[in-house]
Structures are given as C-alpha cells and as structure tokens.
Amino acid sequence: MTRQLVSHPCVWKGLEITRRPDWSQQISSDEQLEFNRLASGDSMDAAPLLRKRCGSIQDSLETGCGGVHLCGLHISDLDPESIRGAFLKMAQTIGHPLSQSAAGETIFSVRNAGYADDDPRARGPNTRKKLSFHTDRCDVIGFLCIRQARSGGENQVVSSAALFNEMLRRQPELLEILMQPFHYQRHNVDTANQEPYTKQPIFSFREGHFAANFLRVLIERAHSNPDLPDLSAEQREALDCLESIAAEPDMHYTFRQQSGDLLFLNNWVTLHRRTEFEDFENPEHRRHILRAWLSMPNSRPIDPLFAGNYGDTRAGAIRGGMRATSA
Numbered sequence: 112m113t114r115q116l117v118s119h120p121c122v123w124k125g126l127e128i129t130r131r132p133d134w135s136q137q138i139s140s141d142e143q144l145e146f147n148r149l150a151s152g153d154s155m156d157a158a159p160l161l162r163k164r165c166g167s168i169q170d171s172l173e174t175g176c177g178g179v180h181l182c183g184l185h186i187s188d189l190d191p192e193s194i195r196g197a198f199l200k201m202a203q204t205i206g207h208p209l210s211q212s213a214a215g216e217t218i219f220s221v222r223n224a225g226y227a228d229d230d231p232r233a234r235g236p237n238t239r240k241k242l243s244f245h246t247d248r249c250d251v252i253g254f255l256c257i258r259q260a261r262s263g264g265e266n267q268v269v270s271s272a273a274l275f276n277e278m279l280r281r282q283p284e285l286l287e288i289l290m291q292p293f294h295y296q297r298h299n300v301d302t303a304n305q306e307p308y309t310k311q312p313i314f315s316f317r318e319g320h321f322a323a324n325f326l327r328v329l330i331e332r333a334h335s336n337p338d339l340p341d342l343s344a345e346q347r348e349a350l351d352c353l354e355s356i357a358a359e360p361d362m363h364y365t366f367r368q369q370s371g372d373l374l375f376l377n378n379w380v381t382l383h384r385r386t387e388f389e390d391f392e393n394p395e396h397r398r399h400i401l402r403a404w405l406s407m408p409n410s411r412p413i414d415p416l417f418a419g420n421y422g423d424t425r426a427g428a429i430r431g432g433m434r435a436t437s438a
Contacts, residue, residue, distance in 0.1 A: 119321070120177075134178055139160070161204075173411070177270065178375065195218050220402075221401070244269060253376075260389060274323070288346055410430075
C-alpha cells in the first residue's frame with residue numbers, strides 16, 4: 112500500500128516545538144488569582160480567564176502541535192489537596208476526566224512509592240526509574256508539578272507523526288509492520304478489566320485522521336504470555352527501529368517541569384517519557400506530580416481495533432481510562 116507523509120501542525124522535530132506559539136504559554140497574574148479562587152473552593156464560573164485558557168488548550172491540542180506547556184503558576188502557598196481540587200476543575204473544563212485505576216482515581220499522584228520491581232502494584236508513575244517512550248490510555252494526558260526531584264526526572268516528548276514520517280522515509284517495510292495489530296497484555300493494575308489481552312496497531316489512520324498508540328511494556332508482557340503468539344523477529348525490529356528514532360536527540364524535546372508548571376499532551380500525536388530521578392530524603396520534599404487522563408469532546412475517530420482498551424472509538428466519544436472496581 113502506498114503511504115503518504117503526515118502533513119499537520121503536529122509534525123515537528125526536537126526544538127522546533129519551542130517555536131510553536133501554542134506550546135509554551137505563560138499564566139497571567141489575573142489567571143493566578145483565579146486559580147487561587149479555584150483552590151479555595153470556587154467553581155470555574157469564578158474563573159472566566161482560565162475557562163477561556165482551557166478552551167484554547169482544548170483546541171490547540173487537537174489542531175496544533177499536540178502539546179501545551181503552561182508555566183508561571185505559583186502554588187507554594189497552597190496545600191496539595193487544594194491544588195488537586197483546582198487542577199481537577201481545570202481538567203474538567205478541558206475534557207472529561209477518566210479513571211486511572213481500579214480505585215477510580217481521576218487525579219493520580221505520580222511519585223515514587225518504593226514498590227519492589229516484582230510488586231503487582233508497581234507501575235511506571237510510582238517508581239523513580241527511567242520510562243520508555245509511550246502513550247497513556249486517554250486522548251489527552253495532563254500533569255501539574257507540585258514538587259520536583261532533587262535531580263533528574265526530565266520530561267521528553269516526541270511527535271509520533273514525525274516518527275511515522277521518518278519511518279516512511281527510512282524503513283517503509285518496518286512501518287507497515289507497525290500498522291498491523293500487536294497483542295497487548297492487560298495491565299497489572301487494571302484489575303476490573305475482564306479481558307486478558309487486546310490487539311491494536313502502533314500507527315493507524317481513521318477517516319483521514321492519524322493516530323499513534325504505544326506501550327511496549329504491555330507488548331512484551333503479551334510476548335511472555337504462553338497463551339499468546341511470540342513477537343516475530345520482524346516485529347521486534349520494527350519496535351526497536353521506532354524507539355531508536357524517537358531517542359535520537361534531534362527528534363525529541365527535553366525539558367523539566369518546575370513547581371506550578373502544567374503540561375498537556377495529545378496522546379494520539381505525541382509519545383512521552385521521563386528520565387530516572389533522585390529524590391530528597393525528606394518525604395515532604397519528594398517529587399510529586401498530579402496526573403489527569405482526559406477524554407476529549409473534540410477528539411479524532413480512531414481505529415475500531417482500539418475498542419478493547421478505549422471502548423467507544425467514534426470522534427468526540429467518552430473513551431479510555433480504566434474501569435473502577437465496584438465498591
């Protein structure tokens with residue numbers, strides 16, 4: 112099949128994203144006052160400027176570069192629960208917050224929980240180790256940094272549409288493999304999901320819309336499952352090629368969220384990862400980032416094969432997340 116390069120504002124390489132006006136944004140002093148009111152318990156009705164900002168973010172994530180880094184929010188005088196409440200209100204204005212665990216958490220705390228590697232509760236966000244490039248099970252992922260680590264913990268983001276284009280130029284035969292479905296093992300913490308595995312492609316198109324979705328750890332777990340077929344040598348080569356290109360310094364952008372920084376990424380057009388970090392000894396000073404998974408009202412249609420992990424695949428549908436266990 113003849114493939115064409117993706118032509119869209121979501122295609123960029125490395126530092127190019129910093130020159131996009133929708134990427135780097137600054138909180139105004141008036142928006143800061145509105146955030147403080149949200150933290151004190153007011154609704155978004157008391158925050159017209161932030162409501163407008165959230166609407167702009169919603170639009171640019173789908174039609175622009177696929178990411179927004181919103182800086183300058185001062186939160187040192189606010190307690191974590193107040194910050195969590197204000198962040199949830201903003202997230203609800205941008206999209207529909209989804210459950211991120213069987214416990215039904217819509218705002219998840221990303222911090223090192225100290226679990227052993229073989230602990231079934233362990234997942235990337237609650238360790239301090241380096242994560243590989245991946246997407247999460249939502250249209251948009253949002254982060255608010257409360258505190259950073261003593262060192263490390265840098266964010267890295269890459270345009271998955273640019274990766275598609277590079278693979279089309281360099282390794283078109285491997286790109287075709289990535290457009291076929293791969294087995295995904297059910298996540299360890301997705302205990303309310305009765306399906307043991309699903310199948311979905313890495314790269315896909317639906318009604319002319321590009322979409323990429325990738326979490327290699329679940330592909331490898333499926334490979335280790337004796338009830339599922341092993342990855343072929345060609346599939347491994349294709350996955351390795353994708354990760355190798357994403358890791359090239361001129362392909363991704365590296366930065367570090369500071370306290371008060373908000374970050375939103377469209378999971379269908381970007382991959383992200385985090386470097387390993389070293390934390391402070393005092394638990395009250397350790398790295399703490401709030402995370403939201405959002406289903407977007409202006410989302411693109413996606414391949415029906417994603418129904419196993421996302422449910423409804425129509426444009427604008429509420430989809431993704433993890434089912435909450437009944438109380």
